[in-house]
Amino acid sequence: MKTRSNLERVLESGQFAVTGELGPPRSADAEVIRKKAKILKGHVDAFNITDGQTAVVRMASWAAAIIGKEEGLEPIVQMTCRDRNRIALQMDVLGIAALGINNMLCLTGDHQKFGNHPAARGVYDLDSIQLVRMVKDMRDEKKFQCGDEMAVEPRLFIGAAENPFADPFEFRVTRLAKKVEAGADFIQTQIIYNVDKFAEWMKGVRDRGLHERVKILAGVAPIKSMGAARYMKTKVPGMDVPDSVIERLQGVTKEQVSREGIKLCVDIINQVRQIEGVAGIHLMAIEWEEVVPEIVEAAGLLPRPKIAP
Amino acid sequence: MLAVQVKAEAEILPLISSKRLFIFECLGCRDVHYPVEKAAEFMDSLKEEIVGKATLDYLCHREFVHEYVKAYAGEIERAQVILVFSCGVGAQVVSSLLEDRIVYTCCDTLYLNGFQGLTAKEFNCDQCGECYLNYTGGLCPVALCSKNLLNGPCGGSQAGKCEVDPDMPCVWQQIFDRLAKLGQLHTLERLGTPKNWNVSPASSAPEKRLP
Ligand code: SF4
Numbered sequence: 308m309k310t311r312s313n314l315e316r317v318l319e320s321g322q323f324a325v326t327g328e329l330g331p332p333r334s335a336d337a338e339v340i341r342k343k344a345k346i347l348k349g350h351v352d353a354f355n356i357t358d359g360q361t362a363v364v365r366m367a368s369w370a371a372a373i374i375g376k377e378e379g380l381e382p383i384v385q386m387t388c389r390d391r392n393r394i395a396l397q398m399d400v401l402g403i404a405a406l407g408i409n410n411m412l413c414l415t416g417d418h419q420k421f422g423n424h425p426a427a428r429g430v431y432d433l434d435s436i437q438l439v440r441m442v443k444d445m446r447d448e449k450k451f452q453c454g455d456e457m458a459v460e461p462r463l464f465i466g467a468a469e470n471p472f473a474d475p476f477e478f479r480v481t482r483l484a485k486k487v488e489a490g491a492d493f494i495q496t497q498i499i500y501n502v503d504k505f506a507e508w509m510k511g512v513r514d515r516g517l518h519e520r521v522k523i524l525a526g527v528a529p530i531k532s533m534g535a536a537r538y539m540k541t542k543v544p545g546m547d548v549p550d551s552v553i554e555r556l557q558g559v560t561k562e563q564v565s566r567e568g569i570k571l572c573v574d575i576i577n578q579v580r581q582i583e584g585v586a587g588i589h590l591m592a593i594e595w596e597e598v599v600p601e602i603v604e605a606a607g608l609l610p611r612p613k614i615a616p
Numbered sequence: 617m618l619a620v621q622v623k624a625e626a627e628i629l630p631l632i633s634s635k636r637l638f639i640f641e642c643l644g645c646r647d648v649h650y651p652v653e654k655a656a657e658f659m660d661s662l663k664e665e666i667v668g669k670a671t672l673d674y675l676c677h678r679e680f681v682h683e684y685v686k687a688y689a690g691e692i693e694r695a696q697v698i699l700v701f702s703c704g705v706g707a708q709v710v711s712s713l714l715e716d717r718i719v720y721t722c723c724d725t726l727y728l729n730g731f732q733g734l735t736a737k738e739f740n741c742d743q744c745g746e747c748y749l750n751y752t753g754g755l756c757p758v759a760l761c762s763k764n765l766l767n768g769p770c771g772g773s774q775a776g777k778c779e780v781d782p783d784m785p786c787v788w789q790q791i792f793d794r795l796a797k798l799g800q801l802h803t804l805e806r807l808g809t810p811k812n813w814n815v816s817p818a819s820s821a822p823e824k825r826l827p
Pocket residue numbers: 703704705724725740741742743744745746747748749756757758759
């Protein structure tokens with residue numbers, strides 16, 4: 308084992324992993340996190356704490372992670388390059404490791420233009436791939452990006468995201484290969500609604516043997532309303548919501564849409580599970596955490612494994 | 617202060633090894649410090665066959681350069697690689713005029729205080745000091761990608777547009793297309809390492825600037 312991560316243990320044991328996601332509040336209210344953490348507990352192997360998702364100011368990812376950890380959850384701290392240069396990134400990497408956090412997810416970050424401070428200056432000193440490599444060198448070589456050595460390395464299980472649905476499609480397996488080459492231990496994908504396209508991508512991944520070098524968690528999320536579905540289809544860059552999904556939700560009464568959205572999510576989990584090389588799911592029910600237990604249960608993924616370190 | 621500096625041989629030689637070369641050299645900014653001697657030294661030291669060379673002022677002036685491209689069509693045709701000695705704008709102009717030819721720049725742009733400002737309009741260079749054009753088919757990711765990515769396109773690139781602004785093309789999609797056209801897609805497998813922003817006058821103190 309590279310780390311003390313529960314997620315790493317579950318994945319290494321060959322069991323199908325489940326990660327969740329928790330968005331910190333737009334305030335200093337710790338209770339919000341405790342409440343969400345209590346819902347997720349026992350239903351996921353680890354959970355992501357977003358880092359200023361959509362470039363909106365929220366509680367720091369690492370701070371929310373510590374609160375979640377106090378509730379007995381295993382956090383995955385997301386870290387973006389949008390707000391930090393390599394100096395700040397390395398300081399935070401050391402900090403979270405010292406606080407006993409075992410996982411991080413390396414992201415470039417949503418552009419500041421999308422958030423509530425569009426006038427902010429973006430940093431982008433590094434990109435996500437360079438961040439992965441930097442953290443790997445810190446962990447495995449005990450080296451800072453500048454080459455200086457450190458006494459105690461941050462033992463972090465390193466994750467990255469990948470979007471099989473962005474353009475150009477032919478490049479998407481290459482980009483995954485670059486993240487693997489840089490040192491990613493696990494990958495969480497963009498939310499999957501187009502299972503066929505995802506399967507095609509996975510085929511390319513297997514053709515290069517990448518699924519044997521990195522653990523791939525398929526991103527899934529329940530749809531709450533018709534509005535949310537349409538918004539994702541038309542407004543979110545890099546999202547692929549096929550017409551069949553919209554039609555399926557249109558086929559039920561308005562009151563039933565969220566029920567149907569949950570069922571659809573379970574169906575997609577069952578489908579992606581059949582695809583060779585998928586090591587788990589990453590279930591994103593942001594601001595709808597209460598449905599996580601139900602979805603995980605309906606997908607037959609309970610109880611979650613308990614593996615002693 | 618130099619406007620551009622000649623790249624290290626170690627970066628260029630592996631790219632051009634035993635290829636027939638055509639060279640564009642821009643002297644437009646000579647008066648404001650184009651390293652004439654260094655460039656000449658570099659060119660003289662090349663073991664490769666040089667099938668032709670065009671020396672001109674204002675490689676940043678696209679219409680003007682277009683005339684040279686026509687005039688030297690035969691030599692350019694015979695060459696396997698086009699080398700450019702100019703700022704990043706000039707290199708981008710040549711790449712744009714020779715989209716199906718491999719164009720490499722031999723310079724890092726530090727500063728654009730030449731006469732370049734008189735004519736350049738189609739292309740942008742952020743004077744980043746570590747020119748990346750040799751890995752991107754001659755399109756600049758530093759000036760044109762909304763997140764300055766060196767390993768793009770990111771996960772938000774869709775239908776050729778940048779996720780940040782649907783009116784803006786995604787330069788990494790353009791890079792992909794150009795490299796595909798050149799049969800050089802393998803270039804995208806390369807890990808773009810963290811950039812040294814300190815060589816850019818835009819981000820460093822005067823005393824840190826290269827001579
Ligand atoms: S990479 Fe772009 S910004 Fe940097 S020197 Fe080349 S053209 Fe200029």
